[in-house]
Amino acid sequence: MTPAARVQAAAELLDAIRAGQRAEAALTAWGRRARYAGSGDRAAVRDLVYDALRRRRSYAARGGGESGRALMLGRLRARGEAPEAVFTGARHAPAALTEAERAAGRAPAGAEALDLPDWLAAAFRESFGPEEAEAAALALRDRAPVHLRANLLRTDRAGAAEALAAEGIATRPVATAATALEVTEGARRVARSRAFAEGLVELQDAASQAVVAALPLAPGARVLDFCAGGGGKTLALAARLGRPVAAHDALPRRLADLPARAARAGAEVEILPEPEAAAPFDLVLCDAPCSGSGSWRRDPEAKWRLSPARLDELAATQDAILDRAAALVAPGGHLAYATCSLLGPENDARIAAFRARGPGWRVVETRRWRPGPEGDGFYLCVLKGALRAIKATQGCFSA
Numbered sequence: 549m550t551p552a553a554r555v556q557a558a559a560e561l562l563d564a565i566r567a568g569q570r571a572e573a574a575l576t577a578w579g580r581r582a583r584y585a586g587s588g589d590r591a592a593v594r595d596l597v598y599d600a601l602r603r604r605r606s607y608a609a610r611g612g613g614e615s616g617r618a619l620m621l622g623r624l625r626a627r628g629e630a631p632e633a634v635f636t637g638a639r640h641a642p643a644a645l646t647e648a649e650r651a652a653g654r655a656p657a658g659a660e661a662l663d664l665p666d667w668l669a670a671a672f673r674e675s676f677g678p679e680e681a682e683a684a685a686l687a688l689r690d691r692a693p694v695h696l697r698a699n700l701l702r703t704d705r706a707g708a709a710e711a712l713a714a715e716g717i718a719t720r721p722v723a724t725a726a727t728a729l730e731v732t733e734g735a736r737r738v739a740r741s742r743a744f745a746e747g748l749v750e751l752q753d754a755a756s757q758a759v760v761a762a763l764p765l766a767p768g769a770r771v772l773d774f775c776a777g778g779g780g781k782t783l784a785l786a787a788r789l790g791r792p793v794a795a796h797d798a799l800p801r802r803l804a805d806l807p808a809r810a811a812r813a814g815a816e817v818e819i820l821p822e823p824e825a826a827a828p829f830d831l832v833l834c835d836a837p838c839s840g841s842g843s844w845r846r847d848p849e850a851k852w853r854l855s856p857a858r859l860d861e862l863a864a865t866q867d868a869i870l871d872r873a874a875a876l877v878a879p880g881g882h883l884a885y886a887t888c889s890l891l892g893p894e895n896d897a898r899i900a901a902f903r904a905r906g907p908g909w910r911v912v913e914t915r916r917w918r919p920g921p922e923g924d925g926f927y928l929c930v931l932k933g934a935l936r937a938i939k940a941t942q943g944c945f946s947a
């Protein structure tokens with residue numbers, strides 16, 4: 549495919565997405581139809597589509613509309629590239645620009661330039677001040693790096709880098725976490741590499757790794773990953789602890805791949821459909837469902853889908869998770885609440901509400917990671933419970 553044909557394909561896909569199709573579904577369907585497209589074409593079209601989804605609002609302003617064609621036009625203008633070189637009207641290329649299209653478009657302003665809906669630009673500012681809010685929003689307009697976690701049950705970071713290099717995959721250490729590597733060359737080969745198949749590395753964002761590294765883990769601790777999902781943090785916890793970790797999720801199908809992933813990683817994971825039966829735990833991690841605002845680079849459609857009403861729904865789920873998980877913590881144990889969100893209503897506000905509902909929890913540490921080249925945006929709050937049960941048996945009721 550010519551570069552112009554790729555732009556035309558991306559414009560058509562963006563129209564399908566605008567009409568309601570999910571980006572992944574649209575790309576998969578196109579991939580089946582476009583038998584003429586090689587792997588380089590497919591990767592290039594995917595990159596165009598995802599870039600336009602991340603920067604939809606600013607491209608729309610510059611391109612003079614929301615259609616796929618306008619977004620591609622806006623993209624070229626944003627990059628200072630001559631649209632006429634692409635909109636040629638040649639076979640498979642976009643039709644030549646009309647007079648109206650040439651005249652349309654303007655520089656984006658305010659929330660448009662940050663590629664955020666207006667209400668979210670305000671929410672970002674309220675969550676962490678104007679300057680940091682702008683930096684975070686701008687970081688979300690770029691493609692996310694590919695990060696790996698060196699699995700300490702199999703190797704160390706240098707050993708993982710060496711094994712990958714032997715397969716032509718270049719990496720560099722990422723400062724965010726001692727186990728993190730960024731793939732600088734050969735990212736598309738990682739999932740088929742021997743290093744991956746043998747459990748030397750896992751695909752995991754560096755900030756996600758840093759969250760696990762920041763958890764208080766005493767040797768021999770009984771640990772529950774309460775919202776385990778695909779098990780990314782469960783496996784990182786098991787590698788750090790070097791002993792079995794318990795995993796739970798409200799949706800058991802989310803845990804379906806975890807046994808195979810654990811076997812590959814040499815980790816022991818015990819799946820608990822009813823964690824109450826195995827409580828108490830010294831540490832319960834709640835990696836709660838959230839807006840995902842810290843990782844919108846990877847899922848840019850979510851940025852445009854989120855609404856204030858959905859944020860309220862998420863807050864109710866997050867509160868329920870904290871309340872149930874807290875009851876599973878041993879007296880004097882730790883409760884850790886994490887989200888990959890940048891938004892105060894999902895983070896500090898949830899902790900404040902939790903502590904107001906159930907006093908006796910002390911905040912030990914709060915950490916925030918902002919999105920950027922070194923990782924996604926994350927929030928972590930570690931709380932320590934009172935020694936209630938012990939004191940109660942000793943006849944002392946003041947926690």
Ligand SMILES: C[S@@+](CC[C@H](N)C(=O)[O-])C[C@H]1O[C@@H](n2cnc3c(N)ncnc32)[C@H](O)[C@@H]1O
Pocket residue numbers: 774775776777778779780781782796797798799802835836837838865868869
């Ligand atoms: C952010 S994801 C977890 C990602 C995972 N920890 C990882 O690192 O790969 C949140 C998970 O919480 C689960 N979840 C949602 N509501 C829940 C609830 N009430 N109790 C427990 N898990 C819940 C979801 O099914 C989802 O898998």
